Amino acid sequence: MCQHRRMSNAKALPLLQPAVEPCCPPLTERPLTGEEAERAAAMFKALGDPVRLRLFSAVASHENGEACVCDISDVGVSQPTVSHHLKKLKEAGLLSSERRGTWVFYRVEPAVLATMGAVLTKAAAS
Amino acid sequence: MCQHRRMSNAKALPLLQPAVEPCCPPLTERPLTGEEAERAAAMFKALGDPVRLRLFSAVASHENGEACVCDISDVGVSQPTVSHHLKKLKEAGLLSSERRGTWVFYRVEPAVLATMGAVLTKAAAS
DNA sequence: TGTCAACATAGACGTTCGTCGATAAATGAG
DNA sequence: CTCATTTATCGACGAACGTCTATGTTGACA
Helix, strand or coil: CCCCHHHHCCCCCCCCCCCCCCCCCCCCCCCCCHHHHHHHHHHHHHCCCHHHHHHHHHHHHCHHHEEEHHHHCCCCCCHHHHHHHHHHHHHCCCEEEEEECCEEEEEECHHHHHHHHHHHHHHHHC | CCCCHHHHCCCCCCCCCCCCCCCCCCCCCCCCCHHHHHHHHHHHHHCCCHHHHHHHHHHHHCHHHEEEHHHHCCCCCCHHHHHHHHHHHHHCCCEEEEEECCEEEEEECHHHHHHHHHHHHHHHHC
C-alpha cells in the first residue's frame, strides 16, 4: 500500500530559485516572435490535456506543493499513463521530481507558473 | 490589398460583458474534477500551438484589442490554415469575430483571459 | 451583371498524441 | 537472495491534429 505520510514532512526541499527567464512578453505587448511562441506554447500545451491538468492541480493543491505519485494517481487512467503525463509536465518545466525511498515526489515550479499567469493577466489588464 | 485602416476606428464595438463564469477554481485550491479539467484544458489547449499563440498575441496586441485577419496573417502558414486556427480560438471562447464589409475583425475576450490568468497566478501565490 | 479581394470550408495526407498491456528498474522487508 | 511494491519504459494502436490545395461564399465596385 501507500503509507508514506510519516516522512512526507520530514525533509523540506531546498527550493533554490531556478532563475527562470520569462518565456515571452505579455501577449498584448507586441506580437510574439516564432521562437517566443514556440517556448510559450509548449507550456500551455502541457496544461492542455484534462488528465495532465488534473494531475498538476493535484500536486499544486497538495500540502507543501508536493505529492507522491501514489497520492494523485486516481484520475481514471492506467498507471503507465499517469507516469507518461507526469513526464510530460516535467519536460515542460512545470514539475520537478525527487525520489525518496520507494516513492517519487513531484513538486510544482512556482516561478514558471507565475510567469505563465503574468503572460495572461497582464494581457487581460491592458 | 488590405486598406481598411480608415474604418478601423470608425465604430467602437459594443463590448457587452459576456458574463463569463469561471472555468474552474485556482489550481492550488483543490484537485480539479473531471469536468472542470475538461473545460479548463480546452482553453489552455487552444493556446498550446505556436501559430495559434502568435495569432492570438497579434490580435491582443493590436489597437483596441481587435484586428483584421489581413493584419495578422503573416505567421508563415497558408491562408486556410490561418482561418482554421482562428476558428479554433473562437470555439475555445478566446476570440470573437465580426464582419465589417469585406473584412473580418477578431477581438479578444478579456474576461476569459483574466480567468485563465487567475487560475495560474493564484496558484503561484499560494 | 461581372470581376476582384477577403475569408471560410472541404477533403486529403502525414505526424503527433493519449492510451493500453507487458515488462523493466529501483527500493525496502524479511 | 527473494519477494512485494512503486514507478518508469517499451511497443502498438486508433484518434486527433496541423497543414496543404482546391473550391465556395461574401461583399465592394465598376
